[in-house]
Structure formats: C-alpha cells, structure tokens
Amino acid sequence: MEDADSPWPGIDPDTLHRVEDPAQARIVGDPLRSRFLQPFLGRELSVGQAATELGCSPNAMLYRVRNMLDVDLLRITQTRHRRGRPIKVYRSAFEGYFVPNEAMPYDDLRHRVTSQERRLAEQVVDAYTTVLFRSGNSGRVLARDSNGDVWASDLPPSLNEQGQPVLMVDVRVDLTNEEALHIRDLFAAAIKRGRRASRNPQAEGSPPKPYLLNCAILPHQPG
Template sequence: MKSGHATRPLRVNDVRAARALLDPASVRYLLPFLGRENTAARAAAQLGVPVRLMTHHIARLRRLGLLSLLGERTRGQRAIKVYRAVSDTFFVPFLASSDETLGAGIRRIEARHYEQFVEHLARAVAQVAPPEAWGVHIFRNARGDVVFDPVADLPGWNPAATDIPAVVLGFPTLRLEAEDAKALQRELFELYARYASRSGSRSYLLRLGLTPLEP
C-alpha cells in the first residue's frame, strides 16, 4: 500500500489490513481519523471508549499500515500526538479478505446494513400498529408475478399517509427492457443525489438495489 490523502481510493491488498477494514468492530477505531486529523483522547471521546483502549487500537492500525502519525502538538507541558488515516478513501477487494467468493463478500457487507435497517424499521412501524397487526400480503399481480408485500392489516392502510413514518420495505419485481432498467438506475441515483445534498435533523438509512434475475 502507498500512503497519501488523494481522492483516488487506496487499494488495500494486504489480507490483514483488508479484514480490519471490513470488520465493523475493527474499522470503527479508524473512522475518527478518516479524512481528518485527530488525537487519541479526542477519538476515544468520540467513540465513547477508554483512552487506553483507543491507544491500543491506534498501535494496531499503525502496524497494519492504515494509520499514520503526523506529528506532535504541544499543549502546556505535554506533547500530544496527532494521527490521520493513510488515505481519505480506501478500496478493499472482497477477495483480499476472508471471503471465498464475490457473492460471500457482498452478502456479508449487506447483512451488516440489513440488520441495522430491520432493527430501526421494527421500531418505526411499532409506533404505527401493534406487532399482531403486521404481516405479509401474498398475491399475484396483474402481470402474473407473485408478490410478498409487508403490510399492516388495518382498515384503510396507507403507508404514504402523512402520519405514518417514512419507512419502505419491499422487493418488487419489474419487467423491463435493458434500456428502461438503465434509465431507472440513473433516475434512482439522481433522486438519491438530490436528497443527499440536503441537511436535516434526522438520519435515515436508504437501501437501493436493482439486478437482473436472469442472465
């Protein structure tokens, strides 16, 4: 690996470093130094961990070549060490980690986000209706596709109503020509970019996915 803070991702081919970056329990200790300078004490406070534990992980990340010591700043009678990730952006090939296949790598990363998505989704929908009201509506649509639609069994249920939390869960199947699928892909990215440029008071986790089901 070559260090630097350029915008082009630093490709991480070292197996140990790759595993550290793809492991949520490990990479969290690098995040306070990603794209910014930081000290051990300040990083520990941001993560809510003891400084001694933060110092231990800083040494580990430096051995892996993921964190660099920029220098020291004097504060009173003390010299405070300042660190930063060796790059502001990383690219980790799935096959450089412990994943045996590309599918396994995607599945592991997706599972981490999906668990978080489901946990918060369950909290949000619990505010709308009791658990016994929730289930799956199974039917065949006008095109002949079988649909599994998570819904609440309530009279006049309308997930788009203004008093319903902004949550969406579903895996609809579309029948499109290749050019229409590419147009949908572009529009989804454009829609995401439009809202991503805004700054609000709450955080939302958005899941986007589109893939052909046949070769």
C-alpha cells in the same frame, strides 16, 4: 473512463493504495470496521472529533484508532500540547484504499458478499421491524391498490411515531432497459442528495438524525 452517472464520481480503483496485508484487509474490507477509518481519509482529526462525527464514544473510537495504528492504516500527523494530556491528530496513511477479494478472509466473491450483506441487512431488518411493531400494523397484505397494482407485502407507515419519513419496498417488476436506466438514475440521485445533505446539514429545520438508505435495482435471474 469514469461513468458520469456514477454515485461515486472521481474514484478510480487503479489510483488507490492496494491492500495486500491481511490485518489491514480485515479492517478496510469490512463495511462495519472500515466505518472508523472513514473520518480520517484525506483529513486530519483527533479522536474526539472523529467520535463526534460517527456518533460513538471517545473510548470506542480510541480503541479503533489504536488498532488501525498497529496495522499502519493511520499515522499521527501532529501532537497538540495543552495542560494535561496532549491531543494527537491522525490521518489515513493513504488517501484511499482498494482491497482485492483475494486479500480478504472469504472463500470466494459470493461468500464475501453474503457475509457482509447479512451483517448490513441485520441493521435494516432491525430498523424496519421497529417501524412495523410501533405502527401496530405488523401483518401482511395481499391486495390491489387504487392504481391497479397488486401488493403482496407489509404495509409500513409513511411516517413513524416521531414523524420521520419511512419507505421500505421490495418488488419484482418487468422493465425495458430504458426504464431500468431511468430508475437507476433516480436512485443514484437520491444517494447523492442524501450524502450531500449529510455533509452540509441545513441550519434551519429539525436537527439531523441517522437514516439507513438502501437502494438497489438489479437484473433478476430466476433460479
């Protein structure tokens, strides 16, 4: 039964193509490599269109497309003839994929999560370091705020030097189950809003720019 509060409604792993081939699993199961497959899921796009969507060069996209063709993750759906080189159009071989952990090149689940999260966390760390460094506020504080809460953390600015909003907070809190559920729903709503805005940018206002949105609320088991 689908969770109505899920940030990924309508996705049932049991209905997706199960990836068993190691070469396919190396791409689909990797958060960074799979990014280049995402534009083609259930859609037909050219290399140029996919490159524009991802914000990468056509040559980088073409390299990835060829790799995905080699392992049968993509198929060519049509060839648009024109003067000069024809344009090929691609689509994912399946509408969606599920990669079991045992098909990926990791020792166990913890090894996979650790390896993949480390790579993703590096992007967050790089972006956060840049914000702190350019704000001139790169130290760390231990103080009580006006609400009486103690903070032992950095003090990142609420806006960077270009006026872009910033929020980066890691904090341990004691919550009832009801309060934790409420915060989880707020995070899920933020993710939905971000993805919706990314798909349908407003015509007015500043042009869209890439942001890293990293939300988590997890039961903590002190070691």
